[in-house]
Amino acid sequence: xxxxxxxxxxxxxxxxxxxxxxxxxxxxxxxxxxxxxxxxxxxxxxxxxxxxxxxxxxxxxxxxxxxxxxxxxxxxxxxxxxxxxxxxxxxxxxxxxxxxxxxxxxxxxxxxxxxxxxxxxxxxxxxxxxxxxxxxxxxxxxxxxxxxxxxxxxxxxxxxxxxxxxxxxxxxxxxxxxxxxxxxxxxxxxxxxxxxxxxxxxxxxxxxxxxxxxxxxxxxxxxxxxxxxxxxxxxxxxxxxxxxxxxxxxxxxxxxxxxxxxxxxxxxxxxxxxxxxxxxxxxxxxxxxxxxxxxxxxxxxxxxxxxxxxxxxxxxxxxxx
Numbered sequence: 001x002x003x004x005x006x007x008x009x010x011x012x013x014x015x016x017x018x019x020x021x022x023x024x025x026x027x028x029x030x031x032x033x034x035x036x037x038x039x040x041x042x043x044x045x046x047x048x049x050x051x052x053x054x055x056x057x058x059x060x061x062x063x064x065x066x067x068x069x070x071x072x073x074x075x076x077x078x079x080x081x082x083x084x085x086x087x088x089x090x091x092x093x094x095x096x097x098x099x100x101x102x103x104x105x106x107x108x109x110x111x112x113x114x115x116x117x118x119x120x121x122x123x124x125x126x127x128x129x130x131x132x133x134x135x136x137x138x139x140x141x142x143x144x145x146x147x148x149x150x151x152x153x154x155x156x157x158x159x160x161x162x163x164x165x166x167x168x169x170x171x172x173x174x175x176x177x178x179x180x181x182x183x184x185x186x187x188x189x190x191x192x193x194x195x196x197x198x199x200x201x202x203x204x205x206x207x208x209x210x211x212x213x214x215x216x217x218x219x220x221x222x223x224x225x226x227x228x229x230x231x232x233x234x235x236x237x238x239x240x241x242x243x244x245x246x247x248x249x250x251x252x253x254x255x256x257x258x259x260x261x262x263x264x265x266x267x268x269x270x271x272x273x274x275x276x277x278x279x280x281x282x283x284x285x286x287x288x289x290x291x292x293x294x295x296x297x298x299x300x301x302x303x304x305x306x307x308x309x310x311x312x313x314x315x316x317x318x319x320x321x
Contacts, residue, residue, distance in 0.1 A: 067132035073124040080302040083123040093313035101184035119147030129242030136264035140256030196308035218283035231270035
């Protein structure tokens with residue numbers, strides 16, 4: 001099946017659970033867990049999630065760097081959510097603490113290589129469907145494969161986990177019969193979260209998705225959808241909006257077909273011609289800004305929670321060079 005195409009358009013990225021840092025941008029989700037994001041596995045269980053054949057962990061050298069078109073998609077909620085790059089920082093810091101704990105018990109815990117930040121996908125890369133010409137040319141609507149430095153990190157994680165003995169696994173993660181982290185991971189997580197206020201994850205997640213849904217009903221966005229749809233029709237593809245295109249059942253294949261790539265490239269061109277991405281993002285920004293103004297305390301708490309985790313992570317990594 002193709003790379004979670006229905007999820008690839010992704011509606012808005014969910015947020016991370018403050019009490020469960022194993023839910024990662026390179027794990028089963030981002031800050032929350034309302035929808036699978038098609039990302040790689042968690043530190044605790046690297047087989048917990050699969051990105052599908054199109055996003056397999058093999059190292060491929062010709063994967064395009066995430067484009068500026070995707071990096072330019074920025075919305076107000078991003079300040080309160082944890083981006084893939086920030087999540088990677090938090091994860092690797094926690095992993096280093098687990099390593100300290102494991103080595104303190106006389107057990108090995110090989111460090112994971114840190115990916116280049118430019119290789120980590122932007123937080124809103126596929127929020128509005130495919131927007132990068134290079135990604136469309138290579139992957140069509142399939143989720144892009146990992147860049148080499150990210151793939152190497154994932155491969156090292158999987159290899160390390162596969163090699164853990166039952167004793168080492170219990171020491172690292174606790175008793176598998178219990179829910180939540182245990183062992184060294186629990187100690188590491190407690191240290192990472194020290195001073196972080198509790199957050200209402202489900203509420204933030206609901207606001208993320210509500211804002212995205214409302215943005216699609218904005219009159220300017222609906223006009224842009226019609227213009228985009230007309231543009232696509234001229235190339236032989238008939239879709240009411242970009243989400244219908246990215247979830248077309250024909251793309252549910254192991255590799256993108258020529259037709260899929262042609263459709264994705266037309267999609268990107270039509271977004272550029274109609275200004276759809278900018279119009280859609282502007283609508284979502286207005287909706288999110290309004291939400292933040294109406295619930296300032298909730299968002300201050302979210303920001304504090306994020307800042308505490310990042311400050312701890314950066315300090316830990318800096319101490320280790």
